């Protein structure tokens with residue numbers, strides 16, 4: 218093949234957000250748009266990291282992925298990349314990409330240097346919805362801000378990109394290697410089974426035998442909803458073929474380019490079918506399964522449900538951390554430390570204190586956990602946004618979280634699988650609250666609000682922080698039964714490993730009784746702005762941990778909405794989604 222140099226001009230707004238660049242498909246399919254971003258990434262990595270490199274290119278299978286993969290293959294060839302690895306049909310979950318980078322070895326012993334992941338994660342897909350792309354590094358984790366800043370800089374000055382236009386499209390539906398020869402020598406495209414590395418890794422972490430026994434037990438029932446995302450591929454392999462779950466326990470496990478028209482976000486609003494089946498919907502399900510779970514489009518998120526019971530993600534990571542050493546062989550030697558993102562509830566903090574573990578609070582987004590893990594300081598981490606994971610890879614991992622919960626259930630029930638009464642998901646959570654106290658928690662999302670109004674709201678909240686007595690005066694006027702704000706700031710993080718500083722990571726109001734209000738603007742949307750309000754209250758008294766969470770939090774919610782002047786700034790009287 219020959220290399221062409223194509224003239225181009227910068228596009229505005231190619232700044233990667235919390236997790237890559239996400240835009241409407243019609244934006245991504247403009248001539249040169251994707252090309253500019255990919256070339257800017259190659260420039261940011263530098264010639265010595267690109268020439269001769271092995272790169273993974275795949276994603277959640279959303280609309281435009283197949284075209285994007287062919288474009289990236291041709292550009293990689295032109296930029297001197299040695300080989301491209303593609304999951305069969307272009308499918309690899311985000312956690313599987315991370316596993317492939319860390320585990321897969323080419324015939325000549327090379328490993329992958331990085332990956333383009335084609336996904337907009339939990340955002341809907343299809344010709345009128347979202348596409349996305351992000352770059353992951355050699356450690357399997359998202360590119361750090363130093364790299365994404367460089368990529369963005371390059372997109373503002375780019376003049377040309379390189380592409381091997383004459384290279385024929387590669388058949389990515391069939392496993393096998395296709396070899397080409399270019400001006401700099403051989404170039405390979407290796408299409409491989411999307412599941413093999415990932416399944417092998419999961420088997421090395423969990424005791425599949427004990428999970429198999431749990432799933433085979435007559436009194437245990439199971440259900441998994443992939444929301445037509447890429448998780449379906451892994452769910453079939455792992456839950457059905459490896460662990461013996463019934464095929465009928467899988468919902469929406471065929472990946473679709475438009476996620477069947479749905480919103481592939483595993484929460485109580487969007488995972489409607491699962492929610493109904495688990496007895497949490499409006500219809501009255503007579504006998505819901507004991508355990509249910511869902512994933513987002515790229516399978517890095519998870520929602521865990523028990524029979525008629527919702528597990529808050531902030532509780533989920535705390536419960537996994539509290540039980541990991543006993544229930545999961547990978548952690549039998551102990552945990553190196555735990556971490557959560559700032560808006561995630563402090564349930565994990567209490568476990569860390571109790572178990573005397575190193576603990577870290579990082580900004581939103583998975584990239585900040587990677588440094589801690591590479592330095593051997595953190596084993597288990599999580600976010601309130603349905604993200605849970607560990608140092609087995611450098612991404613959050615939806616299937617891993619489900620296997621972790623199944624392991625805990627298997628461990629707690631090892632003596633009563635013959636037909637006795639099971640320790641349920643709900644029992645495990647309630648016992649956890651009884652021991653550690655409960656962090657009532659909710660998040661209100663105001664999606665696609667006017668960007669100017671959102672900015673003004675945030676500015677208003679920052680300005681208020683300069684006088685706590687004024688803030689407390691306003692709060693007393695709204696709800697006299699809410700405690701006093703004792704500290705208010707914008708969260709700033711200094712990475713303990715590389716010393717880098719990330720500012721403006723969310724506005725915090727911290728109360729005397731441990732309650733918190735946090736306000737952030739989302740960095741993953743593709744239209745307008747999304748305001749997230751995180752509301753948390755700690756209850757230590759075991760006789761008071763069983764309340765309905767929206768009831769318990771009602772006073773703080775009212776304060777959050779009125780203090781921020783939500784209605785005035787956004788014109789919204791209610792959030793789009795409550796989790």
Ligand code: VG1
Pocket residue numbers: 235236337338339513517518558581582583600601602604738739740741742749
């Ligand atoms: C959201 C979540 C954040 C998560 C990120 C990527 O970001 O809040 O916790 O890490 O999505 O998740 P934001 O900036 O919109 O709040 V995923 O599943 O899109 O890779």
Ligand code: CO
Pocket residue numbers: 311338339513514515516517518
């Ligand atoms: Co995701």
